[in-house]
Amino acid sequence: MSEKVNGKIEYVVTLKDISLRYRGEKGEVAALKDVNLNIKEGEFICVLGPSGCGKSTLLKIIAGFLQPSEGVSEMDANPINGPDWHRGVVFQSPTLYPWLNIYDNVAFGLKMRKFSKGEIEELTNKYLELVGLKGFEKHKPYELSGGMRQRASLARVLVNKPRMILMDEPFGALDALTRQNMQTLIRTIWTKTENTVFLITHDVDEALSLATRVIVMSSRPGRIIKEFNTGFTYCIYGESHEEVRGKVEYMSIRDEILKIINNQTEEIFIK
Known part of the structure; x- marks a missing residue:
């Protein structure tokens, strides 16, 4: 159960002894086993x-x-x-309604929650500007690039002011330059909004450059086998990505994570 400190809840999300099984074509499959995780307010967690x-x-x-x-x-x-x-959830593929323009896509959740017209206009414009889409309000999703569509999906989540943002490989389908720009954007937004972020990625460098905590999971059934508290995301504000990635501490953690993941991958093939 969620712990309390001085009468206040210490964690935004608490997972205790989580296991999940489902019925597959070849019988029961164990997807997760005995996962325990406490997520504090304002953390940026990346999962590998x-x-x-x-x-x-x-x-x-x-x-x-x-x-x-x-x-x-x-x-x-x-x-x-x-x-x-x-x-709020941001998926790898932008989940926008193709028949609505970008403004109406971002405003959709607020309309469903019966916000006033004035509040909808104020909040929608605020978050469109925050993600760099001011001037594209009337465009349809198919008129925008992949990176711009993903920014619109992010704005549609942010406009509801969620306590927590969940991101499932949100930059996986983007080219390298757009991906780095999106990483910079989400870091800036996280700093401004102080949201709690939970992001899944396959990219070790992405995890280390964004997270305050990196979680590494085992092969199936998934369990948490290692956690790293990191602060490289703060360093990147004052230094370039290349300078930060060249640090001895960065390279040491990176090598350890890759070794863990590679060992888990080898176990999959051995099985």
């Missing part, structure tokens, strides 16, 4: 692990899309029983 280790499954449990077979998932000491606007 071999393909199929249950990273996305873990995100879906936090989002409320899936219920665990065993264990407890809570937000602010309350059970997570389903999706909630307090936990």
Whole structure:
């Protein structure tokens, strides 16, 4: 259960002894086993692990899309029983309504929540500007680049002012330059909004350059096997990515993470 310090809830999200099993074509599959995780307010967590280790499954449990077979998932000491606007999700492929323009896509959630016209206009314009899409309000999604569509998806989540942002490989389909620009954008937004962020990635450098905590998962059934508290994201403000990535500490952690993941991947093939 969520712990309290001085009468206040210490963690935004608490996962205790989480396991998830599902029925596959060849019988029961264990996706996650005995996952324990406490997420503090304002953390930027990045999750790494071999393909199929249950990273996305873990995100879906936090989002409320899936219920665990065993264990407890809570937000602010309350059970997570389903999706909630307090936990906004950004997927790898932008989830925009193609028949709506960018303004109406971003404003959609506020309209569903019955915000006033004035509030909708103020908030929608604020977050379109924050993600660098001012001037593109009337464009349809198909008229924008992949990076711009992903920024619109991010704005659509942010406009609801969620406590937590969940991101499932949001930059995986982007080219290298756009990907780095999006990393800079999400770092800037995280700093300004002080949201709690939970991001899944396959890119070790992306994790180290963004996270305040990196979590490495085992091969299936997924469990947390190593955590790293990092602060490279703060350094990047004053130095270039290349300078930070050249640091001895950075390279040491990077090599350790890659070794863990490669060992887990080898185990998959041995099995």
